[in-house]
Amino acid sequence: MRLRTFHAISATVITSYAAIHIANHLAALGGTATHIAFMEAARSVYRIRFVDAVLLACVLFQVLSGLWLVARGWRQRRGTVSWLQAVAGTYLAFFLVVHVSAVLFGRLSLGLDTNFYFAAAGFQVRPFQLFFAPYYLLGVLALFTHLGCAAYWRAKSSGRSSPFLFIALPVAVGSLVSLVIVLLLAGVFYRAEIPPEYRAIYVPRA
Structure with a gap:
């Protein structure tokens, strides 16, 4: 129970x-300039060294504690919601590890600003969109689904009626949000010109 409590606290920080971060992506509906302006304003808070360190520590703890909770309760897991929560949490752990690692690599090793162009570049160089489209789609959906399952258990324990609504609504919203983000990055709403330094990540040098 203590581990679950800390897992929930860490989840609150990450959420x-x-x-x-999701609002930042959706701001791109107004164009890349709007996205970058929103990002710069948000970074004035989360790029503070202390805040940045806390976020990274929470991600590491969330991944390790989440996988431990899934593995420990694997044989005792019963019911659709329980399995949905485990599957969503496991994929979310994978997504967090890959996403955070990629961002740190882009920032520290490549010296790139990990903005809209960093995320969109993989969608516009074949065949990488075959990986990035489901990767982002499932990542955002897994977040909403995992949070919905947690809300379901809380609602059920408090005796609220129709606890499945606490899953259905986040899944519906998450499906829409994830689809919009993927379509934005894929250039469906408008075609953003990707700077060559970002495309070079995926184009092998001669």
Whole structure:
């Protein structure tokens, strides 16, 4: 129970950041300039060294504690919601590890600003979109689904009626949000010109 409590606290920190991060992606509906302006304003808070370190520590703890909870309760897991929560959490752990590692690599090793262009470049160089489209789609959906399952258990334990609504609504919203983000990055709403330094990540040098 203590591990679950800390897992929930860490999840709150990560979810707060994820909400800003998703809003940042959706701001791209107004164009890349709007996205970057939103990002610069948000970075004035989450790029503070202490905040950045806390976020990274929470991600590491969330992944390790989440996988431990899934593995420990594997044989005792019963019911659709329980399995949905485990599957969504496991994919979310994978997504967090890959996503954070890629961003750190882009920032520290490649010296790139990990903005809209960093995310969109993989969608516009074949065949990498075959990986990035489902990767982002499932990543955002897994976040909403995992949070919905947690809300379901809380609602059920408090005796609220129709606890499945606490899953259905986040899944519906998550499906829409993830689809919009993928379509934005894929250039469906408008075609963003990707700077060559970002395309070079995926184009092998001669």
